[in-house]
Amino acid sequence: MEWNKEVEKKWSQKNTPDANGKLSVNHLITLDTYIDPYSQNMAEGRYGTKFYFKYYSFKLPTEFKRGDTLLLRITEVINPLDFYLSRLDLTYNESSIFESGGMFRMDAFYKGQPVPIDGPGIEVQFPVQNPSNVYNLYSYQNNLWEKKQDSKDIQTSASTTESTSDNFEFNLSSIDKIVSGIKGFVWWNFDLPRKNITCLTGRIKSSNTNHSVTVVGISKLGVTTKQFYTDEFKINYLQDVMVKVIVDGGEGTLGASNFIQTNKVDSYFYSEDYKKGKCQNIGEIHTKKVSPELKNNRGELLKYLGLNDVI
Numbered sequence: 587m588e589w590n591k592e593v594e595k596k597w598s599q600k601n602t603p604d605a606n607g608k609l610s611v612n613h614l615i616t617l618d619t620y621i622d623p624y625s626q627n628m629a630e631g632r633y634g635t636k637f638y639f640k641y642y643s644f645k646l647p648t649e650f651k652r653g654d655t656l657l658l659r660i661t662e663v664i665n666p667l668d669f670y671l672s673r674l675d676l677t678y679n680e681s682s683i684f685e686s687g688g689m690f691r692m693d694a695f696y697k698g699q700p701v702p703i704d705g706p707g708i709e710v711q712f713p714v715q716n717p718s719n720v721y722n723l724y725s726y727q728n729n730l731w732e733k734k735q736d737s738k739d740i741q742t743s744a745s746t747t748e749s750t751s752d753n754f755e756f757n758l759s760s761i762d763k764i765v766s767g768i769k770g771f772v773w774w775n776f777d778l779p780r781k782n783i784t785c786l787t788g789r790i791k792s793s794n795t796n797h798s799v800t801v802v803g804i805s806k807l808g809v810t811t812k813q814f815y816t817d818e819f820k821i822n823y824l825q826d827v828m829v830k831v832i833v834d835g836g837e838g839t840l841g842a843s844n845f846i847q848t849n850k851v852d853s854y855f856y857s858e859d860y861k862k863g864k865c866q867n868i869g870e871i872h873t874k875k876v877s878p879e880l881k882n883n884r885g886e887l888l889k890y891l892g893l894n895d896v897i
Contacts, residue, residue, distance in 0.1 A: 613671050613881065614663065620655040631660040633897065635690050636711040645704035647696055656694050656701060663689035664715060665895045666802050667888060669809040670832055676808045678724075678731055678779045680856065683824050686808045687714035687721045687763075687776035700771060707769040711743060714763045714776045715807055715896075721776040723765050731775065740765055782825040784848050785855045787865035790817045790833050791872040792841070798834040802893075803827050804845065820855040820865050823848055832891060833871050840881075841873030842891045 617632045623641040630636050637660065644656065663672050669686070676684035690712055694701040714721060723735040743762035768774060790797050799819045800811040805828040812821050823829060831843040846868055853863030880886045888894055 614661050614668055615884075617660045619658050619660070621658055622653070622655050624652055629658050629660065629692075631662045631690070633662040633664050634713050635660065635662050637692055638709040638711070640706070642705045643703060643708050644694055645702040647699070647701065650696060654696070656696055659693045659695070661691050661693075662712075664713070664807075664897060666804055666807065666830070667884070667891070667893050667895065669807060670800050670802045670891075672773075672809065673811065674726065674773065674809065675811045676731075676775070676777070677810055677822065678777070680854075680860075681783075682779040682781045683783055683810060683822065684724075684731070684775065684777035684808055685716075685719065685780050685803070685806045685824060687716060687719065687778075688712060688807070689773055689775040691771070691773050692768075693771050702771075703769045707767040709764065709766040710768050710774070711762050711764050712776065714761055719778045721763070721778050724775045724777050725770070726773040726775065727770075731777070734774075735765055780824055782850075782852070783822050783854045784825045784851050785820055785822045785853045785861075785863075785865040786829075786831065786846070786848065786868050787818070787820045787855075788831070788843075788868040789870045790814075790819065790835070790841070791870050792817070792833070792835045792839055794835040794837065794839060794873075796836045797873075800832045800834070802830045802832060804829060804893075822854050822856075825850050825852075830891065830893060831868060831871060833873050835873045838875050838878070839873040840876045840890070841871050843868055843871050844892070 615632055619629055621629055623644055627640060628636060628638050663669055676686060678684050720737040722733055722737050723740060724731045725734050741764040743764060763776060795815055797814045798811060799814055799821055800809060801821055801823045802809050810821060810823055825848055827848050829846050829848055833841045849866045851863055853865055855861045855865055880890060
């Protein structure tokens, strides 16, 4: 299994602490950069997301002086591994799950304290994946996804790039989408709600009974995640998508399924009282204890889970 060596190098630079030791979001790749908002108006993430701003885009504290700098922490979610590491669930509501074009967030700090994004907000140019889809923009607040911009109001730039995986029979392309008025320390997601839901079921081979089960979309990007307290799981995802099911157990255990093509059967499972149809049985997933070093090494984690980076 091959993986993107350049992204692996970036992984080793993650969790760059600020002056007060505050770390990045989960284990995701971030870019920490210091900017002078009075003399700079753009910052770029590791995957090419561009953030445009003015000094009045930030609610600067009264003690902020000209010549001082803000720490910007940029987080982008584009590769399948990063959807898993985000710990987010892209279930929009009980009748639809998101197919994602990618997610991002930008956090600002001054002397270790958060600085709100104010005024007109910031403009973002993001490399949306699978641009043949018509994506809306959503933000994640109070454990809910909220629609912020309709696809017809989102600008498209002229640049398009192709990214082909040698391991799968599909390729991804991206096109830059431009959105404005971005505010707040929240996740932003380019999404297409889809109603063709199915469900997966299986058993977890582990000595633990507390498991986090995550379905990661490969051929169509996205993720759902749910906590279980038995060795059996039932979890929803989109139909006809190549996926991986990843299980995090207690005490540092981790396991993953083979690649699975979800079926085309209309089914879902929310509870014994609210379900439809029969879930697709994917068999047993074995977990084993892994070292913290493996989880912190992107190349080794990709290899262990059987994933690869698409860009």
